[in-house]
Amino acid sequence: MPVERLLPDRESEDLLALAIELAREELKPHAAAYEEAERFPREQFRTLGKSGLLGLPYPERWGGGEVPYEVYLQVLEEVAAAWMSIGVGLSVHTMSCFALAHHGTDGQRDRWLPAMLEGELLGAYALSEPHAGSDAASLSTRATLDGDAYVVNGTKAWITHGGQADFYTTMVRTGPDGISCLLVDGKTPGLAAAAPERKMGLTGSTTTQMIFTGARVDADRLIGAEGTGLRIALSSLDSGRLGIASCAVGLAQAALDEAVAYAKGRSQFGKPIIEFQGLEFLLADMAAAVDSARATYLDAARRRDRGLPFRRQASIAKLVATDAAMKVTTDAVQVLGGAGYTRDFPVERYLREAKVPQIFEGTNQIQRMVIARDLKSVRLP
Template sequence: MDFHFTPDQLALKKMVQELVAKEITPYALEMDKTGEIRPELLKKLDEAGMLNLTVPEEYDGPGLDAVSIALIYEELGKGCAGVATTVAANALASYPVLTSGTDEQKQKFFSVINSGKMAAFALTEPGAGSDAGAVATSAVKDGDYYVLNGTKCFITNGGIADIYVVFANARKSAGIRGLTAFIVERDTPGFSVGKDEDKMGIRASNTCELILDNVRIPAANRIGREGEGFKIAMKTLDAARPFVGAVSVGLAQAAFELAVKYSREREQFGKPIASFQLVQAMIADMAMQIEAARLLVYKACWMKDQGLPYAKEAAMAKCFAADTAMKVTTDVVQVLGGYGYTKDYPAEKYMRDAKIMQIYEGTNQIQRLVIANNILY
């Protein structure tokens, strides 16, 4: 086992740290307040190569391995989990095309995000979250076209994307056996963006509703065969889950560092609270939990890079790291006491941001089912 990063990975980490320190951390609370990512930040992220991380070299992308991508997300997560989520959504939307798309589809899709534009993955609906088989958006074949009708909700990047992967049912009442994936461009007639969600956390990340009203797209935009959508979605989520874990680790690490700094400076009873054993126990527990989460994340990414089965490890990494982020950020608020509960410090933002890690890209309850099924069957 080798726990060292390569020189290239260390250089990449340093570059991202500098970007975060200059362009993200100073503006994180402002973006949280406004509920929008700064437009100039998107430009900076594009210039730094952050918007097309999963694109292979043969399609003019960086061709990064999973460990390197996780390293990037961890650093972005330290700066702002909402910004990290915005970046990660481009990767999430890329995976269906990457794993199951034709060469023509890859050329088309990747050229969009290579040009600095955003993408979105549209699976969730008002009546279909963890139950992907309940997707009600329909896709009716009409000659060389499909006509899509339905509503999607909680779509990350939904309002700022130019290209989407949309899941619809191509076989009425067939459940997951009819689920099919399609590439949809924003300017397609009948496609529109609905309401923005006013969220508790990751507020810099755009999340909104999508409406498809007789959206007519070429059959060539179908990814894979009819009915393969569920398999494509599961492959996509397997690939993305370790990166949710990486963002969670970065978020927890940032909160932890705030607690350490504060506990050294804050005095009670004539001495720093860092000298109190109960505070020390909390700090020690945080450090152990973060390190364990980090190791799970990087093991899952390493297995992916080695071409090994990694669905169980991906679920473990996402679940444990997300739970860790929630526990650590809650404890950090406790260490800061009343100051932790105010918006003068980022502790409460960390706590609000952490909660979504246990919910999106498969709730942690679903992750536990994935883990158990991989063990038992």
Template sequence: MPANRLMPTEESADLIELTRSIVDKELRPAVDGFEREARFPRDVFRTLGRAGLLGLPYPEELGGGGQPYEVYLQVVEEIATAWAAVGVGTSVHALSCFGLFEAGTDAQKEQWLPDMLAGDLLGAYCLSEAHAGSDPAAMRTRAVREGDEYVLNGAKAWTTHGGEADFYKVMARTSDDGGRGISCFLVPADTPGLTADHPEQKMGLMSSTTATMLLGVV
């Protein structure tokens, strides 16, 4: 039974109805097959992107939906009622865009964010490491500046969309100053030296690929 949601505006109520329609027509009929075969549903994310549901908490001028998190999170809940893996992926994608939105230059935002928020580019978030899951300050992946570029070296564990994403938001150490010595990098999937290890064998969310990302002098 659908939740009786109290939405802040008529527009946000319409977004919930749109989400439910897409869920019923596109997600529910497909979820069992994708989960059974552990197939990644890339086209589903494109569908959500075309409907404007992947960039809801970001400004409209950048291609987002201009909605508060109160609305965005309820949309994610509606998606997850039918397909938990896609709900997780929607959240991960939005999080992957956050660093660029908050700290990127205007030129970087104009270059990347419209395609990110439209779902044409799907993101992944690389923070955890095998020895530093709940303690990011202990990370060892390092970024060293060489001229006008940074060279990254290390490995990132349990990456949702690992090997499937078009870009990776990678946290790497740029100094030895504990948690303050960590910087954020946007790494395109086709960057030489960036590879995905074999997907993790999981008990659920089978259509959501999880893998260690290897940064071999990226």
């Protein structure tokens, strides 16, 4: 069902209309087949790039759309509603561009950012490691400066677009100065992808370990100063969590739409099953969860757009939206009954896809820690 949205201007309305049309015509018809075949949708990402949707929140100077985050996230929601793997991929790509866009020099931006924002280069974000997930500060991948290049050794884990990306925004340990950020070319000798993870959902989105074995990365690919990588990573995640919240809402909305359509068309005891109070209440709760989750990410995005602190609100949005998606997709299967448990309908795929957003970009347990720490820091009047 169409979502009624309050957008800031006509230009934003036109942009969202373009995204809805593209999602309906170019993405949704292919989602089930690609997911079943575990096929990476690279051409669809190129289509997003040509349509101007891969760089929406970044400056026009480098090929971005320079739109408010609240508009970008609503576009992202529509993409995720059509195809969750693409939505998550768009969110990850946007987060992968964050370090360069916000912390690179103008020379670095001029060199690499236009191709990223226009879809020629697809990005990945390499922070986690096999033994450093939630505890990002304990990562062990090391970069040692050798002349005009860093020599990188170590393994990154759970990398969305691993083996498919053209660049990896990579956090590494550099000498005594702590953690630093390198923009690594995907074709760097000594960088290799492990076998893709065998996942329960988002099977069209490749996830791998990335292994660095004496990989030489030019020193001019250092983003920001040495030792600032953890700060860059955490600020990237604040915005990335809003992207995942938006994707989760899109997935939940798709599940709700499917459940409502089925309940209207399925009759028992002489009337559509949507007329039975048990299902009416279930669908009402699903709708309330979707709308509430959407409101949380929009609130956080509007704070971000106004330059206000939004870390706690981003964690709340990510927590609320992904938990809502898990519940709404589960209830959508229930509405469809036995049909919902089959692959003849998309809700079983939606349910499988809803689990991982509760885990990546910081587990929901980590989000609770972030929220609680922020509350502890608040000074009472």
